[in-house]
Amino acid sequence: MYGAEVEKILKGKGISIGDNVKVKWRNSAFEGQLMPRPDVGDENVIVLKMKNGYNTGFKTLEIELIEKQKTTEKPSKTETKSNLPQISIIATGGTISSKVDYKTGGVHMLMNAEEIISTAPQLKNFVSIKKILNPFTIGSEDISFREWTKLAEITAKQANESEGVVILHGTDTMHYTSSALSFMLTNLSKPVVLVGAQRSQDRPSRDGVMNLTCASIFSTSNHAGVSIVMHGTSNDDYCIAIPGTKARKMHTSRRDAFRPINAKPRAFIFPDGRVEFKDEVKKRSSEEVKADTSYNPKVGLIKVHPGSNPEIIDFFISKNYKGLIIEGTGLGHVPTQTLKKEDSWIDWIKKASKEMIVGITSQCIYGRTNPNVYSNLRLLNKTGAIHCEDMLSETALIKLSFLLGHDYERKEIEKKMLENTAGEINKRITISEFLN
Amino acid sequence: MYGAEVEKILKGKGISIGDNVKVKWRNSAFEGQLMPRPDVGDENVIVLKMKNGYNTGFKTLEIELIEKQKTTEKPSKTETKSNLPQISIIATGGTISSKVDYKTGGVHMLMNAEEIISTAPQLKNFVSIKKILNPFTIGSEDISFREWTKLAEITAKQANESEGVVILHGTDTMHYTSSALSFMLTNLSKPVVLVGAQRSQDRPSRDGVMNLTCASIFSTSNHAGVSIVMHGTSNDDYCIAIPGTKARKMHTSRRDAFRPINAKPRAFIFPDGRVEFKDEVKKRSSEEVKADTSYNPKVGLIKVHPGSNPEIIDFFISKNYKGLIIEGTGLGHVPTQTLKKEDSWIDWIKKASKEMIVGITSQCIYGRTNPNVYSNLRLLNKTGAIHCEDMLSETALIKLSFLLGHDYERKEIEKKMLENTAGEINKRITISEFLN
Numbered sequence: 049m050y051g052a053e054v055e056k057i058l059k060g061k062g063i064s065i066g067d068n069v070k071v072k073w074r075n076s077a078f079e080g081q082l083m084p085r086p087d088v089g090d091e092n093v094i095v096l097k098m099k100n101g102y103n104t105g106f107k108t109l110e111i112e113l114i115e116k117q118k119t120t121e122k123p124s125k126t127e128t129k130s131n132l133p134q135i136s137i138i139a140t141g142g143t144i145s146s147k148v149d150y151k152t153g154g155v156h157m158l159m160n161a162e163e164i165i166s167t168a169p170q171l172k173n174f175v176s177i178k179k180i181l182n183p184f185t186i187g188s189e190d191i192s193f194r195e196w197t198k199l200a201e202i203t204a205k206q207a208n209e210s211e212g213v214v215i216l217h218g219t220d221t222m223h224y225t226s227s228a229l230s231f232m233l234t235n236l237s238k239p240v241v242l243v244g245a246q247r248s249q250d251r252p253s254r255d256g257v258m259n260l261t262c263a264s265i266f267s268t269s270n271h272a273g274v275s276i277v278m279h280g281t282s283n284d285d286y287c288i289a290i291p292g293t294k295a296r297k298m299h300t301s302r303r304d305a306f307r308p309i310n311a312k313p314r315a316f317i318f319p320d321g322r323v324e325f326k327d328e329v330k331k332r333s334s335e336e337v338k339a340d341t342s343y344n345p346k347v348g349l350i351k352v353h354p355g356s357n358p359e360i361i362d363f364f365i366s367k368n369y370k371g372l373i374i375e376g377t378g379l380g381h382v383p384t385q386t387l388k389k390e391d392s393w394i395d396w397i398k399k400a401s402k403e404m405i406v407g408i409t410s411q412c413i414y415g416r417t418n419p420n421v422y423s424n425l426r427l428l429n430k431t432g433a434i435h436c437e438d439m440l441s442e443t444a445l446i447k448l449s450f451l452l453g454h455d456y457e458r459k460e461i462e463k464k465m466l467e468n469t470a471g472e473i474n475k476r477i478t479i480s481e482f483l484n
Numbered sequence: 485m486y487g488a489e490v491e492k493i494l495k496g497k498g499i500s501i502g503d504n505v506k507v508k509w510r511n512s513a514f515e516g517q518l519m520p521r522p523d524v525g526d527e528n529v530i531v532l533k534m535k536n537g538y539n540t541g542f543k544t545l546e547i548e549l550i551e552k553q554k555t556t557e558k559p560s561k562t563e564t565k566s567n568l569p570q571i572s573i574i575a576t577g578g579t580i581s582s583k584v585d586y587k588t589g590g591v592h593m594l595m596n597a598e599e600i601i602s603t604a605p606q607l608k609n610f611v612s613i614k615k616i617l618n619p620f621t622i623g624s625e626d627i628s629f630r631e632w633t634k635l636a637e638i639t640a641k642q643a644n645e646s647e648g649v650v651i652l653h654g655t656d657t658m659h660y661t662s663s664a665l666s667f668m669l670t671n672l673s674k675p676v677v678l679v680g681a682q683r684s685q686d687r688p689s690r691d692g693v694m695n696l697t698c699a700s701i702f703s704t705s706n707h708a709g710v711s712i713v714m715h716g717t718s719n720d721d722y723c724i725a726i727p728g729t730k731a732r733k734m735h736t737s738r739r740d741a742f743r744p745i746n747a748k749p750r751a752f753i754f755p756d757g758r759v760e761f762k763d764e765v766k767k768r769s770s771e772e773v774k775a776d777t778s779y780n781p782k783v784g785l786i787k788v789h790p791g792s793n794p795e796i797i798d799f800f801i802s803k804n805y806k807g808l809i810i811e812g813t814g815l816g817h818v819p820t821q822t823l824k825k826e827d828s829w830i831d832w833i834k835k836a837s838k839e840m841i842v843g844i845t846s847q848c849i850y851g852r853t854n855p856n857v858y859s860n861l862r863l864l865n866k867t868g869a870i871h872c873e874d875m876l877s878e879t880a881l882i883k884l885s886f887l888l889g890h891d892y893e894r895k896e897i898e899k900k901m902l903e904n905t906a907g908e909i910n911k912r913i914t915i916s917e918f919l920n
Binding site: 186187188189190191192193194195196219220221224225282297298299300301302304305307345347348349350351353354355356357359360363367375376377378379380381382383384385386387388391410412413414415416417418422424441442445449479482483484 | 622623624625626627628629630631632655656657660661718733734735736737738740741743781783784785786787789790791792793795796799803811812813814815816817818819820821822823824827846848849850851852853854858860877878881885915918919920
């Protein structure tokens, strides 16, 4: 709530939070969406979210004119509120589901529908929130298989009871979680959308509101699958939906940090409600979603480099690991015909392959591994290691954990590692899918 | 050499290898650069390199017209051959310095000036090759500190005796080598250019010729520093020069796989000889280049992930490692307040920090680490680990090895890790430096 005087002016003009308004201030006109008063905001300063994505405050005393703008963009759904599709929201922690409390300095969780809607008033135009759950509250750097198991179970249940599920998540490992859910949710017949924020709610460049709006819109669209929905560009123009097994956080701080790797974005989603699909999608259905949460946590990851010590393989053998992903160089190389014989990884990978399944990915990130081009690659191929096609290291790690949690024979797991089951392998990468 | 009959026709028209020619074939006209006859080529089929970068063969019997085109692009340097800048070429192996011999199936090294020039006839318009050296021949996946030491010494000597040095290198670890040379070459007053090829010489989409041409051109330009020169786009339009400490191979197979990370490209280089600088560069001078090849190979790299086992730290402690780079998530996180206490990395990093220097980078690749945003980051900061600004993990690894090879006190190394010495830290990353 703004101050009493401001609220009176707004009421007199028929303006509510979320409306597009025009103000005239110091001989210039400004247009933007009226935001709720920030926690630490002056009660006499109204805040507009401008088209460029930034919030700007205007002292009401200095404003000459404030008037409501026609919102041609807004669909008439506001009138048919009761018919809006019902979605479930699962809050797990992270920047998106928190705001900084300036009085205590602590982080305050947004736990109920009202609080979340108050940060994103547009939401009420598109969805009706059936349920908000909060199974745990952690920064995503602390998430792991135990949380994924719980999350998969809750998500399956919610997917069966609503039109779609939106999961609020910290961004650090959101792509690991989206991979885990992609494998764990079987028979997935609804949209499951992970969404986060790169900037906290109190910053002018905050992205959580638009991300949440777009994620909610996408969770009601006609498709089925796990996606990450985040800013498509560094502006507030649209969000992209990225397939859960093909997403990666590619920047520490930018709002458009999440990118599709070796895949097209699934869709562009505009905050006015439009969804433009950019790739083929599975259509939604009424099939019952199930959670298959078996996994084996004994899967390791090694990134090789010049001079890297292959003896580290013994660490994983001694700890009884059952799987290992090695991030090789280029097409999937490891140091092979090195000057000093003890620097070669070949004999060590042979040894590891006897105890566990070894998958090779590429630290290039983009592109496909290929075990047949060079003689060193053919040597590596003979060790029993599997080159994991165009799979991300992160996705390969989780897929291998998932497969090893099941009662499959070794040969079956090796075969399944190279079969596309949840969008993780793309047989036809096109030229536009690089750095996009 | 083509067949006698073809050579006679070419001679009659005054056409030599490397000339732009026009042919008329089946009622269509084609223009391209006359290439030397491929090893396995029909002696009666002339090969033109078309504008799109692909080689096309034409049976001379079927050609109606072949004529030489005016080459407006070509500078008049061909006339002043003796005044061309002298460069040194160092061949280390990799796709660029080899060609497949179809008769034996083996790989044939291009060891002398004539052979290299014959693959890139344009070269003679721009440079005079003073010396070609071949200190070792390996795939770049097998390179390590021992080779870098040798390479730095040879490069320093050649830089002092010529206008610039071009190093032919396999692409897998070319960015590790460019980092190593950036730190090891002190007083660097000349251009040192690493160049490779993503496609072998016998493929229509071969990129080595244009890369080598552009690398040679760039090695004669007015700047000093270590760069990687490779295709700027997937077409044959121009190459980019990337600062040696800010380069990364970002695709397993594309010709434009090498990209600048958190930095601008140093220059665009066109195969007609033009160099457009895109960032400030140090100018060349006559200062004596020196090689400082001290290093400590006992530096490890760990990429953390959900469920990653921090006990691996003990492996590096037991092997007497002196440095460790941890690729964290997001702004530089590690699993901290995990559900199971034994999954937390904090106490382990504290333990490691007592024995060695621990640097934290980000697996996001782009962007800067920041130890002060979230409470988990502040906990990590207290362990003694250093967040390595916007440095690439690969660069941080090599920088730490280099610093640990010198007689510095611990505090001095920690301080130097956060100081920019060879372009490895960029204080002002601009918005265009993402996925570029």
